[in-house]
Amino acid sequence: MDPKQTILARLRDHPLEDVPLPDLDGPWTTYEDPLGQFRTTLQAVGGLAVDVADGESPDAALRQVAAYRDARKICSLVPDIIRGNVSMDGASSPHELEDIDFCIAAGQFAVAENAAVWVTDQNARHRVIYFLAQHLALIVSARDIVHNLHDAYRKIAFAQRGYGLFISGPSKTADIEQSLVIGAHGPRSLTVLLVGSSMRSGAG
Amino acid sequence: MSRAAAHDHASQAAAFVSDSRRAHWHDQALWFVRAKRDKAAHGVAEWERLREDAAAIKRHTLARLAEYLEQFEQAAKGCGAHVHWAATAEDHNRIVLDILREHQARRVVKSKSMLTEECELNAYLTGNGIDVVDTDLGERIVQLRGESPSHIVLPAIHITKEEVGDTFHRYLGTDAGASDPTYLAEAARGHLRQKFLRADAGITGVNFAIAETGGLVVCTNEGNADLGVSLPSLHIACMGIEKLIPRVEDLGVFLRLLARSATGQPITAYTSHFHGPNPGGDLHIVLVDNGRSGIRSRPKFFDALRCIRCGACMNTCPVYRRSGGDSYGATIPGPIGSVLHPLRDIATHASLPYACSLCGSCSDVCPVRIPLHAQLLAMRGEVAESGELAWSKRMLMKFTSVVLRHTWLYRVAGGAVRWMVPRLPRRVVYNRWNIWGRNRELPDMPRRSFRALYRRRHGS
Numbered sequence: 001m002d003p004k005q006t007i008l009a010r011l012r013d014h015p016l017e018d019v020p021l022p023d024l025d026g027p028w029t030t031y032e033d034p035l036g037q038f039r040t041t042l043q044a045v046g047g048l049a050v051d052v053a054d055g056e057s058p059d060a061a062l063r064q065v066a067a068y069r070d071a072r073k074i075c076s077l078v079p080d081i082i083r084g085n086v087s088m089d090g091a092s093s094p095h096e097l098e099d100i101d102f103c104i105a106a107g108q109f110a111v112a113e114n115a116a117v118w119v120t121d122q123n124a125r126h127r128v129i130y131f132l133a134q135h136l137a138l139i140v141s142a143r144d145i146v147h148n149l150h151d152a153y154r155k156i157a158f159a160q161r162g163y164g165l166f167i168s169g170p171s172k173t174a175d176i177e178q179s180l181v182i183g184a185h186g187p188r189s190l191t192v193l194l195v196g197s198s199m200r201s202g203a204g
Numbered sequence: 205m206s207r208a209a210a211h212d213h214a215s216q217a218a219a220f221v222s223d224s225r226r227a228h229w230h231d232q233a234l235w236f237v238r239a240k241r242d243k244a245a246h247g248v249a250e251w252e253r254l255r256e257d258a259a260a261i262k263r264h265t266l267a268r269l270a271e272y273l274e275q276f277e278q279a280a281k282g283c284g285a286h287v288h289w290a291a292t293a294e295d296h297n298r299i300v301l302d303i304l305r306e307h308q309a310r311r312v313v314k315s316k317s318m319l320t321e322e323c324e325l326n327a328y329l330t331g332n333g334i335d336v337v338d339t340d341l342g343e344r345i346v347q348l349r350g351e352s353p354s355h356i357v358l359p360a361i362h363i364t365k366e367e368v369g370d371t372f373h374r375y376l377g378t379d380a381g382a383s384d385p386t387y388l389a390e391a392a393r394g395h396l397r398q399k400f401l402r403a404d405a406g407i408t409g410v411n412f413a414i415a416e417t418g419g420l421v422v423c424t425n426e427g428n429a430d431l432g433v434s435l436p437s438l439h440i441a442c443m444g445i446e447k448l449i450p451r452v453e454d455l456g457v458f459l460r461l462l463a464r465s466a467t468g469q470p471i472t473a474y475t476s477h478f479h480g481p482n483p484g485g486d487l488h489i490v491l492v493d494n495g496r497s498g499i500r501s502r503p504k505f506f507d508a509l510r511c512i513r514c515g516a517c518m519n520t521c522p523v524y525r526r527s528g529g530d531s532y533g534a535t536i537p538g539p540i541g542s543v544l545h546p547l548r549d550i551a552t553h554a555s556l557p558y559a560c561s562l563c564g565s566c567s568d569v570c571p572v573r574i575p576l577h578a579q580l581l582a583m584r585g586e587v588a589e590s591g592e593l594a595w596s597k598r599m600l601m602k603f604t605s606v607v608l609r610h611t612w613l614y615r616v617a618g619g620a621v622r623w624m625v626p627r628l629p630r631r632v633v634y635n636r637w638n639i640w641g642r643n644r645e646l647p648d649m650p651r652r653s654f655r656a657l658y659r660r661r662h663g664s
Contacts, residue, residue, distance in 0.1 A: 003493075004289035007445065010497035011270040016506065019263040022256075024453050029249050041470060094435055095401055113460075114470035127482065128434035131427040131474075149471075150456040158417045158452065161283050161480040168471045171427040175342035175358065177365045178233050179385035184341060185393055185400070186427030186474070 030147040034112035035197060038145050041115035045169030046182050047190040051142075051197040058082055058139060058193050062104070065191050067135040071102035077123050078106050078139060094126035103133035103187075107167075109144035110192065111152045116166035117192060118152065127163050131171070136187040138167065142197035210592075211534075213555040217527035226364075231525040233361060238519040240468025241569065248460065257457045259573040262510035265415075265448055266500060272415040272448050273491065279418025283480030285487040293323035296492045300325060300407070300440055301332055303488050307438050309334075309404035313396075315422070315429035316340040317409025318356050318513055319442050319492060321535045325407075336407075337399045339428040341392050348375045354529030356536055357466050357515035362528050396428070406432030410443035411512070412458060413489075415450050419479040420489065423462065423472040430476055437485030441478070444492050446500075446509040458512060461571035465514040495548045504582045508543045510572040517566035517576055523559045532556060539566035539576045546583050554592035557583035596639065615655070622649045 001009070031037040039049040052061045059082045062068050075097065076084030082104045091097050105124065107117035117138045121127040130136060146152050156164065171186030182188060221227045245251050265272055277287045288303075290296035296319075304312065312334055314320065326336050326347075338347045342359035346352060348371050353359030360368070369383035378391045408429045412421040420441050422429045433439035449458065463469040481487035500506045518524045518538030529537040534545040534553060542556035557580045566576040587593050588601075607613050625633055626649050634641045652660075 003291040007493045008270045014501035016267040022260045153456045164477040166475040173341045176385040181389040184426035
């Protein structure tokens with residue numbers, strides 16, 4: 001018998017008591033100030049929140065990040081908002097992006113409870129850029145912040161194919177004696193540009 | 205004793221605790237993680253509801269597992285993935301090797317997967333000429349040292365930074381004597397980046413597989429899984445059949461619990477959702493049974509299959525913290541491992557359910573509410589029934605049972621002990637059969653029994 005049928009038969013031979021799926025409609029924790037909660041949590045996970053007021057230039061706001069000012073190779077997946085100097089589409093293989101210093105990409109929305117930002121491979125021909133770049137900045141509309149992960153999954157519609165990712169802070173490890181080290185394999189820093197946040201509170 | 209292959213937790217633990225400074229350091233390191241978990245859990249008002257929902261979702265899925273596996277297979281194929289079924293570890297290893305050979309892949313980067321540890325995939329692939337590099341920093345450390353992970357989330361928790369420094373000096377050329385974690389992690393970053401860039405294939409585990417969409421979810425803090433499956437075009441994802449969840453929305457429950465329970469983080473740095481292969485690449489998913497369907501058919505123990513491998517039961521376990529993961533002699537140590545391993549091979553792992561004080565803390569922290577302490581107790585019954593109970597324990601149980609069944613004998617024995625123990629030389633009382641007295645002092649013998657005191661106070 002082929003392994004699939006063997007496994008399925010073993011499972012069907014032992015019926016278990018059927019338990020209904022729980023209804024996950026909530027209520028779940030919400031926040032009076034989701035944007036504030038997002039900022040606080042992002043800071044706790046080692047990320048940096050930068051507010052960009054309506055009408056302000058995101059590029060100018062990002063300049064307060066030293067890694068951006070010092071970056072030589074910048075790949076922008078949002079060239080209309082911030083111009084980079086390396087085009088992703090020009091790279092025929094993801095390996096060509098090995099030496100990117102800074103990447104700027106769009107986050108579709110953010111989650112207040114855990115500072116996660118949802119990104120996809122929609123405008124990223126090589127999804128590895130989110131991990132290969134030395135530093136990463138994500139641009140999110142300050143209006144697109146949901147309270148919790150339940151709300152987040154209600155917003156996501158998985159297409160037939162594709163890749164989506166929650167990013168919460170920079171790459172990190174604590175595998176050597178529980179000492180936190182930022183920048184394990186992936187980006188050494190994560191900046192989230194909160195566009196349209198009316199309140200300017202500096203770089204968190 | 206007769207069973208040469210049997211593993212004895214107590215003697216392995218004795219070796220670990222003989223270095224008391226190290227044992228204390230290990231205990232503290234894990235308690236620190238446990239404390240972070242508490243803080244994170246207490247920060248979520250609906251924590252108990254999440255645990256309840258998570259348990260219900262897993263129970264539901266396990267009941268309909270055959271149905272959900274077929275649904276998942278169909279959906280995953282619809283996304284362009286190849287799906288393989290493996291009844292045993294051997295099947296799994298052979299399938300992975302065949303895929304690699306078909307793609308002429310020789311250099312493989314792997315992210316953390318307890319399943320591939322369970323199947324001993326690394327040794328199998330290496331023996332077949334494949335170069336396998338573990339890319340999780342902790343796993344890379346233990347791989348370079350020729351050890352195996354001592355914890356499922358923190359594989360190198362038993363190794364000091366000085367030891368990591370020595371290992372890296374030897375294999376990665378870091379400065380002799382250097383032990384700064386930032387410096388060492390940076391060296392590993394450079395070393396592993398080259399491995400990622402030159403790899404022909406990436407192998408990952410799976411945290412959750414979504415039946416309705418055919419998607420896979422993989423959680424890491426380092427970003428190693430994604431680098432490993434986004435630079436090479438071949439991605440092989442290996443998963444136990446119990447990793448399934450029915451719906452996308454179920455992720456909301458599990459991902460809120462997982463990282464908080466594991467390390468006290470609100471979510472891991474990266475939570476990747478793969479639906480089908482990277483454009484231009486291939487995704488192979490290997491669904492592995494390897495004993496899981498057998499565990500599912502055991503009414504007292506099937507709840508153990510809910511486990512989402514967060515490691516919280518290990519961090520809180522007073523025995524695990526003080527005896528170290530290696531003392532369990534098993535892929536998965538700690539409370540959950542002490543249930544899962546005897547279910548597969550009771551003769552080898554008979555000592556594990558006794559590596560437990562039945563304090564119940566594991567059950568309290570388990571995000572999917574596996575009644576671990578109750579299972580550990582039940583497993584002791586299984587050990588006794590299977591005839592695998594150690595001779596000393598068996599005799600002690602028989603003796604105790606006789607004494608407790610006869611009131612007169614109990615009285616006589618109690619009186620004899622109270623009279624004799626204070627009068628006997630110490631080396632007679634603390635003889636080699638007095639296991640209790642090895643590291644502990646017996647309590648002072650009271651002059652009168654409880655019964656006598658009671659009668660005196662209340663009359664008879």
